[in-house]
Amino acid sequence: MTEFARLPNGGVLPLAQLPRLGADRFRAAVLEAVSKSGARLSALFACPDAAQAHLLIAVLALDDQGMLAVTSCAVEHEYAALTPDCPQAQGFEREIAELWGIRPLGHPWLKPLRFQPPRGVPAAAARPAIGLAPFFTITGEEIHEVAVGPVHAGVIEPGHFRFQCHGETVYHLENSLGYQHRGVERALVGGPDARTIHYMETLAGDTTIGHATSYSRICEALGRNRVPARGQALRGVAQELERLANHIGDLGALAGDVGFLPTMSYCGRIRGDVLNLTAILCGNRFGRGLVRPGGCGCDIKAADVERLLDRLEQVRRDTASAVQLLFESPTARARFDDTGTLSAETCRELGLVGVAARACGLARDVRRDFPYGIFQFAQLPVCTWESGDVFARAYVRWMEIQQSLIFVREQLAALPEGDVRRAPAAGTLAPERLAAALTEGWRGEICHVAITDASGRFACYKLVDPSFHNWFGLAFAMRGQQISDFPICNKSFNLSYCGHDL
Amino acid sequence: MWSIIKARWRQGYRTAPYPARPPALPDRFRGRPELTAGAPAAAFVPAAAACPTGAFTASAGAPPALDLGLCLFCGACAAACPAAVNFTSEHRLAARHPENLRLTPGCKPPRAAPAENSLRRLFGRSLRLRQVCAGGCGACEADSNVLGVPTFDMGRFGIQFVASPRHADGLLVTGPVPENMRLALRKTYDAVPEPKVVIAVGACAIGGGPYRDHPEVHNGAAAVIPVDLFIPGCPPHPYTILDGLLRFLGRIP
Ligand code: SF4
Numbered sequence: 001m002t003e004f005a006r007l008p009n010g011g012v013l014p015l016a017q018l019p020r021l022g023a024d025r026f027r028a029a030v031l032e033a034v035s036k037s038g039a040r041l042s043a044l045f046a047c048p049d050a051a052q053a054h055l056l057i058a059v060l061a062l063d064d065q066g067m068l069a070v071t072s073c074a075v076e077h078e079y080a081a082l083t084p085d086c087p088q089a090q091g092f093e094r095e096i097a098e099l100w101g102i103r104p105l106g107h108p109w110l111k112p113l114r115f116q117p118p119r120g121v122p123a124a125a126a127r128p129a130i131g132l133a134p135f136f137t138i139t140g141e142e143i144h145e146v147a148v149g150p151v152h153a154g155v156i157e158p159g160h161f162r163f164q165c166h167g168e169t170v171y172h173l174e175n176s177l178g179y180q181h182r183g184v185e186r187a188l189v190g191g192p193d194a195r196t197i198h199y200m201e202t203l204a205g206d207t208t209i210g211h212a213t214s215y216s217r218i219c220e221a222l223g224r225n226r227v228p229a230r231g232q233a234l235r236g237v238a239q240e241l242e243r244l245a246n247h248i249g250d251l252g253a254l255a256g257d258v259g260f261l262p263t264m265s266y267c268g269r270i271r272g273d274v275l276n277l278t279a280i281l282c283g284n285r286f287g288r289g290l291v292r293p294g295g296c297g298c299d300i301k302a303a304d305v306e307r308l309l310d311r312l313e314q315v316r317r318d319t320a321s322a323v324q325l326l327f328e329s330p331t332a333r334a335r336f337d338d339t340g341t342l343s344a345e346t347c348r349e350l351g352l353v354g355v356a357a358r359a360c361g362l363a364r365d366v367r368r369d370f371p372y373g374i375f376q377f378a379q380l381p382v383c384t385w386e387s388g389d390v391f392a393r394a395y396v397r398w399m400e401i402q403q404s405l406i407f408v409r410e411q412l413a414a415l416p417e418g419d420v421r422r423a424p425a426a427g428t429l430a431p432e433r434l435a436a437a438l439t440e441g442w443r444g445e446i447c448h449v450a451i452t453d454a455s456g457r458f459a460c461y462k463l464v465d466p467s468f469h470n471w472f473g474l475a476f477a478m479r480g481q482q483i484s485d486f487p488i489c490n491k492s493f494n495l496s497y498c499g500h501d502l
Numbered sequence: 503m504w505s506i507i508k509a510r511w512r513q514g515y516r517t518a519p520y521p522a523r524p525p526a527l528p529d530r531f532r533g534r535p536e537l538t539a540g541a542p543a544a545a546f547v548p549a550a551a552a553c554p555t556g557a558f559t560a561s562a563g564a565p566p567a568l569d570l571g572l573c574l575f576c577g578a579c580a581a582a583c584p585a586a587v588n589f590t591s592e593h594r595l596a597a598r599h600p601e602n603l604r605l606t607p608g609c610k611p612p613r614a615a616p617a618e619n620s621l622r623r624l625f626g627r628s629l630r631l632r633q634v635c636a637g638g639c640g641a642c643e644a645d646s647n648v649l650g651v652p653t654f655d656m657g658r659f660g661i662q663f664v665a666s667p668r669h670a671d672g673l674l675v676t677g678p679v680p681e682n683m684r685l686a687l688r689k690t691y692d693a694v695p696e697p698k699v700v701i702a703v704g705a706c707a708i709g710g711g712p713y714r715d716h717p718e719v720h721n722g723a724a725a726v727i728p729v730d731l732f733i734p735g736c737p738p739h740p741y742t743i744l745d746g747l748l749r750f751l752g753r754i755p
Contacts, residue, residue, distance in 0.1 A: 115682055116718070130682040150686045153665030155633040155647040157640065158683060179682045182637050183718035194554040198574060198712040205639025205737070262506055266513050268651035272740075275644075276528065283530030286641045288736065289576060298530065321509045328505065498639050501682075 003029035004060070004069035007436065009370035010217045011068065015432045015451070019071045020055075026073035027080055030058050033069065034086050037062065040351050040364075042438065042447040044082070044092035046100050047460040048120075049074060054100055057462075059436050059449055063369045068436050081107040088351030091468055109136070114178035114501050119186065131160055135174050138164040143171075146483060150179045157497035165483055173478040173486075175471050180501035188461035192219065192429070201288050204465050204499030209235075209242040209278075210441030211463070212291035214448040217372065217437040219293035222429040222452060227373070229416035231295030236374035237411050238281060238290050240404040243442040245274035247397040247404075248319055250494050254394055255326050257488045258335040266322035273315055280304050295421030305412050312412075316405050323398050336391035340477040340489035343388060352473045354444015354466045355400070356493055358384045359392035366440035375440075380407055390485075393492040429456040441466060443496065465499030516652045521754050525741040527591055532575045534592040535568055538585065539608030545586040549579035555705070555714055558587075570595060570603040570611075571708035574736040596733045596746030600724075603708075603732060614731060616752035621697060625671050626751050628660040631701070632670035632694065636687050637719060638677030641737040642704035646674060648740050661747055667691075672699035673727070678706040678719040684726055691727045701731045701750070703743060708732050 003021055007013050021029065033039040039060040049055040053076040060069040073079075081104030082089040093104040094113040101118055104110065111134070117127040137145065143166050150158035160176040184203050188196060200215040201208045213235055220227060227235075252267025275285035282290040282298050289297045300308075326332055342352075347360040357364045365382040367375040383399035385392040431454050439446045444466030453459040474493045478486060518525065527533070537546065546566035550558045557572035558579050568579070568587075580587040596614040597603050605611060616622060635643050649656040650663065664670050667690045679687060691700070702723045705711035710721035723729050733746040748754045 127681070130685075150683065151634060151667075151690050155635075155643050155663055157635045157638065157643070158686060179680065179686065180635075180637050180677075181680050181682050181718055182678060182713045183716045186718075187713075187716060194552065194578070195712055198554050198576065202639040202641070202706075202712055202736075205641035206644065208641070262509060265652055266509075268648070269516055269653050272648050272651060272653055279528040279531065281530075283528055283532050284575075285645070285739070286737065288574070304529075318513060321512050325506060325509050496640065498637070 004033070004071045006067050006069050008067060009366070009372050010221050010437045011435070012221045012430065013070060013434045015434060018434060021071060021073045023073050023075060023079050026056065026058070026071060027082060029071060030060070030082060031085050033060055034088070038064065039069065041086065041088045041092065042068070042445065043449050043462050043464050044089055044096070045449070045462045046075070046096045046102060047451055053077070054102060056096070057449070059447065061370070061438065061445070063364060066370050068438070070434065070436065075102055077101070078103040078105050080105050083107050087349050088469065090472065112178065114181045116178065116181050116183070130178055131176055133176070135162045135176070136164070136172060138171055142166060159497045163483055168482045168484065170478045170481050170483050170486070173475045175475060177471070177497060178501050180498040182498075182502065184502040185461060185463055188458055191458045191461070197292065203463060203502060204467070204496040205286060206246055207242070207441045207443065207446070207465070207496065207499065209238045209287045209291055210439055210446050212287070213239060213373070214437045214439040214446050216291055216293040217439070218435050218448050218450045219424060219429065221435045221437065222433055222450065223293070223424045224430070225294050225422055225424045227295045228419045228422055230299070230418045231420040232374045233411050233415050234281070234296045234300060234420055235291055236378070237408050238278060238287050240408050241274060241278050242287060244315070244401055244404050244408070245271050245278070246442045247401050248274060250397055250491065251323055251326065251394060253491050253494070254336070254390070254488060255332065257491050258332050260326060260329055260332045263322045263326040266318065270315055270318050270322065273311065277308055277311055280308060292421060294424045295419070297421070299420045300415070305415065309409065309412055312405065312409060319401060327395070327398070333391065335488060336394060337389060339390045339485050340481055340492060341387070341389040342473060342477050346476055347388070347473065350472050350476065351469050353469050354440070355393055355396050356444065356470050356473050358382065359396045360388040361386040364445070366438045366445050370438050372437070372439065374411065378407065378411065380404070390488050390492040427456065431456040443467060443494070444470065463502060465496055467495035467500045470495050471500060517655045518653055520654070520741070520744070521748065525593065527593060527739065527741070531591055531593070531739065532577055532589040534570070534595055535573070535580065535587055535589050535605065537566055537568060537587055537605060537607040541586045541607060545583055549583040549587050552578040552582035554578065555712060565606060568605040569709070570597075570605060570734040571600055571732055572705060572711070572714065573734060574705055574712065576736070593739050593742045594745045595735065595738065595742050596731060596749060598731060600732060603734060614746060614749045617699065617730065617750050621699065622752050624697065625699070626753070629747070629751060630662055630664045630669055630671045631674045632667045632672070632690065633663050633674045633676070634687055634690050636675060636677040636683040636707070636723070637680040637713070638704065638706060642676035642707070645737045645740045646676065646703055646743055649744055654740055654744055656744060656747070659748060659751070659753060667693035668695070670694050672701065674701045674703055675707045675723040676703050678710040678713040678716070678721060679723055679726055680719050684720060687723070687726050699730045700727055701733065701746070702729045703733045704738060705734060705736045708734060711736060
């Protein structure tokens with residue numbers, strides 16, 4: 001594969017070594033890697049280039065080799081879209097068109113992704129009005145359209161859903177997002193600065209640890225900084241606590257959506273109990289301030305290790321009883337089974353990640369395939385289930401809850417001695433490099449790619465939240481379903497709007 | 503059936519004895535910061551330089567001040583000047599007016615005053631809120647939503663989140679209000695019947711938080727609709743939110 005430069009997870013590549021292919025060769029190389037070698041498109045983005053107009057950069061994940069493959073090509077105003085032959089590119093190419101005005105020719109559905117102002121234009125000018133773009137429609141007798149959102153009936157983030165229905169049956173669902181767009185990637189250019197870590201911690205607030213870890217690993221790679229063992233272990237603990245809190249909360253929310261109130265109320269509370277464990281570590285329930293470039297922002301006291309272990313045992317017992325109740329309830333099971341089913345094939349084509357992929361039987365997990373930090377030394381088994389339905393997505397969560405509980409307990413019981421952080425010297429990021437880091441957040445693969453300029457500042461910072469891949473999966477899972485099953489299908493994915501909209 | 507009853511018995515009674523007793527907060531909880539009285543003005547300058555949002559202002563000439571509404575409670579200021587700034591465990595942070603969010607050396611801002619009598623008569627024992635997330639990251643939303651779980655059980659104070667603005671007495675807004683949410687927020691507000699209240703929860707909804715002055719956002723809810731109560735934090739602790747709501751309703755002194 002001379003068309004690609006290979007780098008490990010958390011690796012750095014001098015920009016001079018980034019392959020620059022012709023547009024045709026770029027397209028052929030990426031398509032071949034995806035279709036023949038099973039590579040996944042972790043990121044595809046455009047970045048302004050000094051010599052040419054823009055550089056189109058593809059970061060592929062080679063799961064079976066545990067390596068990343070990177071390549072690029074220069075584009076001016078248009079290029080032949082990858083999407084017709086590689087559906088996982090659809091969101092990325094819509095973003096490229098929207099941000100930079102580069103047209104991916106032949107893209108089947110080139111409408112704005114986030115309704116964000118194009119880059120390099122004063123923000124107020126030429127901004128598309130949110131949501132105003134044609135939707136895919138079906139016509140025919142008794143076909144009807146259902147529009148939901150942006151403001152939904154619940155304490156959740158805003159987004160618009162458009163269903164094409166015949167009777168109760170949904171034939172097509174289109175997500176129209178962008179309501180949460182706050183300009184995160186634009187603001188990262190020129191960094192890092194005092195705000196950078198706070199963007200990372202709040203770009204998807206329920207994934208504070210996941211994104212802060214990815215960003216810190218980018219800084220460590222570019223700054224040649226090594227995290228002390230204790231810092232690595234604590235980061236792992238924090239990340240699995242984040243997974244526990246969210247998975248437990250999701251099981252409760254799924255129970256609530258089918259009207260099974262006991263598990264809803266117990267899991268809602270237990271989720272808070274787990275957030276409180278993170279607060280013992282750093283004072284904040286979402287882990288703000290816990291992960292910092294070079295390690296962790298705070299150490300754990302010996303007495304707190306004991307407290308955490310005690311409370312973790314309580315969490316384990318409470319969760320087991322609450323979840324058992326849910327899975328034993330025939331009425332809940334009847335709603336979960338065979339609802340919102342995705343095939344492994346669809347899942348592979350759409351490039352889904354995380355729980356959604358593992359629930360289709362695809363053993364994809366960055367912690368195993370691209371081990372980083374503590375996961376190089378402590379492995380967690382990859383939890384999969386074959387059925388691809390709401391039940392599978394719930395059950396994979398339950399299996400992961402059990403694994404994470406074991407992991408956190410083991411790590412806390414054997415924390416390495418020493419410092420938790422080796423603070424980086426200011427302004428020491430290597431210039432003219434590309435760095436890429438994959439992290440397994442609780443929703444799935446988080447991909448960060450940074451490109452530094454001649455003075456070691458971010459010329460470009462690409463963020464890919466797992467939701468970016470998986471929103472399209474939800475749309476497919478709804479095909480042929482009853483519209484009344486949308487809430488549980490949606491909850492079974494539980495995707496981030498702000499992580500998508502940035 | 504029996505397994506449900508058994509599990510119910512096992513899970514026990516979990517509602518915290520609040521407000522009768524003070525809430526249990528983590529040891530490392532960063533509550534209201536305090537600027538040391540009598541410290542020389544120059545001592546505060548590095549704190550202001552470390553602040554990511556501009557919440558902390560200090561220069562050689564002007565007296566230092568910290569705007570709780572913009573503060574992320576990240577602790578960078580205290581790390582830069584431990585002698586000039588420290589964090590207390592005070593979780594009661596809500597304010598009715600933005601000027602009451604300004605901290606200066608030695609000052610203790612007043613606790614939030616209750617709503618006017620006419621509103622208290624209507625909402626004091628029953629407040630239905632529609633939550634609108636406008637660019638929020640999910641943390642303020644989660645710490646608001648969690649007030650419904652048995653630990654906090656805000657239902658016992660008559661407070662509840664409802665699905666429709668038509669059924670609501672007011673809005674609880676989170677997030678910096680992106681331009682892409684401005685119209686939706688405005689329409690939701692208009693759909694709430696009069697009289698209505700608006701509560702801004704979190705640094706983003708008060709002043710934009712980490713997204714302050716981004717051209718994509720409006721620096722919080724007050725730019726679009728009138729706000730009656732400000733609850734600082736990133737995110738505020740659930741008890742900070744509950745305290746703010748109960749004070750507003752005149753339910754705790
Ligand atoms: S704690 Fe608040 S005032 Fe201090 S640096 Fe952080 S945001 Fe600024």
